[in-house]
Amino acid sequence: MVNDISCRNFEKVNEILEKYDYKPSNLISIFQEVQEIYRYLPEEILVYISTAMRIAPSRIFGVATFYESFSLEPKGKNLIKVCDGTACHVRNSDKILSTTKEILNLKGDAKTTDDMLFTLETVSCLGACGLAPVIVINDKVYGNMTPEKVRQLINDIKEVSCNDQDS
Secondary structure, eight states: OGGGSOHHHHHHHHHHHHHTTTOGGGHHHHHHHHHHHHSSOOHHHHHHHHHHHTOOHHHHHHHHHHSTTOOSSOOOSEEEEEEOSHHHHHTTHHHHHHHHHHHHTOOTTOOBOTTSSEEEEEESOOSOGGGOSOEEETTEEEOSOOHHHHHHHHHHHHHHHHHHHHO
């Protein structure tokens, strides 16, 4: 894993640490910015932060694992959250989830596609019960979802991603 973390990226981490004056009280903000760069919190970066800030690794990893918004596993470029709260569940969010898994070809417990284009998560509530069933893709809410609508959204994202690579 160390091989995919370049010195240039440590420079970015240093910039973040300097921005927050290496203050332990800013640890969550530091993690948020680091995760924004990597789409997760790489172990090597957490160890580096621990050393640079002179904070015990146990505390660093404790904070990183306590908050649900932080991930220690790589996430895809596009984050899909399927709501399975009560309102969404009674309106067949399970079909939305199974269709999404099928489209993304995710087997078993896999959450991220092999090409790192998508990560699929299930959440307890997105707070948009009137639009149930609901999914969120990259922080944009989509309501009244059907398997067909999910298929179209994902295909649109794939098409844009392919066009971006062709440019």
